Amino acid sequence: MDAVGPEARLWHAPGRVNLIGDHTDYQEGLCLPIAIDRDVVVAYRPRGDGRVIVSSLDLDGTVEVDAAGTDDPGGVEPRWGRVVAGVVRVLAQRGRPPVGIDAAVASTVPIGSGLSSSAAFEVAMAGALADAAGWPLTGLPLALAAQEAEHVGTGMPCGVMDQLASVCGRAGHALLIDCRSLEVEAIALPDALAVVVVHSGLPRALESSAYGQRRAACEATAARLGLVSLRDATPAQVADDPFARHVVSENERVGQFVAALRRHDLDTLGRLALESHRSLADDFAVSTRELDLLVALAVEGGAYGARLTGAGFGGCIVALVAASESEAMVGNVVDRYRARTGLEAVAFAVRAVDGAGPVTS
Ligand code: GLA
DSSP states (O other): OGGGOTTOEEEEEEEEEESSOOSOGGGTOEEOEEEEEEEEEEEEEEETTSEEEEEESSSSSEEEEETTSOSOGGGOSSTTHHHHHHHHHHHHHTTOOOOEEEEEEEEOSOTTSSSOHHHHHHHHHHHHHHHHTTOOOOHHHHHHHHHHHHHHHHOOOOOSHHHHHHHHOOTTEEEEEETTTTEEEEEEOOTTEEEEEEEOSSOOOOTTSSHHHHHHHHHHHHHHTTOSSGGGOOTTTTTTOHHHHHHHHHHHHHHHHHHHHHTTOHHHHHHHHHHHHHIIIIISOOOOHHHHHHHHHHHHTTOSEEEEOTTOSSSEEEEEEEGGGHHHHHHHHHHHHHHHHSOOOEEEEEOBOOOOEEOOO
16 A cells, blocks of 8 residues: 555445345345455545546556546456446546545455455445545445446446445444335344355356346336335235245345344344245355355354355355354365365355444554
């Protein structure tokens, strides 16, 4: 981060892991992510010529775009710069004065793993650009701008869960997000519960994946039912439609999961996580052999339950484990996964942390 100079300011944004409620956010549904203790940090200082110049400690190349948002994000190289260009453009459209910055970015969120490295990057970049221009941007408007930057920058039609989780995170709490009202309620996590992420060792290729097709299919079903979204669909209405059936049943599970969290009923949390995984695998068809195997190994290794987390198609599972047993489970799952697949899983416990903001030391 020295590239930016000693007077650099810092903005950071955490990644997220979703405990339950996947592929519900873009149907005005419910989800329950936590912001995790892995983040993207942007070091920056304003520059006088209206240029936004960003280098990365993790990825090659330097990105340079005009602070007025005139560069077409789709044409920016290196590719990771499309996110930068998307953020710059969206903020410019919302009235940010076109102040340039020199910036360097570093991430401890594993990139492309389903832990929302991209959303964290968008939020941190937006926070840095807003601050450099003396243009306040926090809370829901920050999350919505970052979400739109993903649409504009990468073409991925994501919902709002990842960016809201990164902005609204609260230490020790999961976030119940109602994606219709955009209300966020913090729900305390029991101390006895450890949240363990296991990466399958296979990247998740979202933009080229079926994400957009799934979203379009859900929208078409809602329209056919005469509904704005599947949030209002009843189980009977979607009984013969596997994608919609997943969305409707997943919303129901989020409600049950929150109730179980409030009464510290860890067995029920585990059961609901497993039911969610089955629904994502069988009805929504976004799991992989490796993710299914990791879920089974986590349970064999003593987890209450586990499920794929995020969009699926590769990436990570999240396992719910007794805090006292999480270390043993991690070693056990990684070893047995290697023996079965030859792949190297990466497993680590995560803590729920506060959301994005300036880094003050
Ligand atoms: C990705 C998207 C989110 C959400 C999840 C699936 O992470 O960015 O908006 O749709 O997939 O729950």
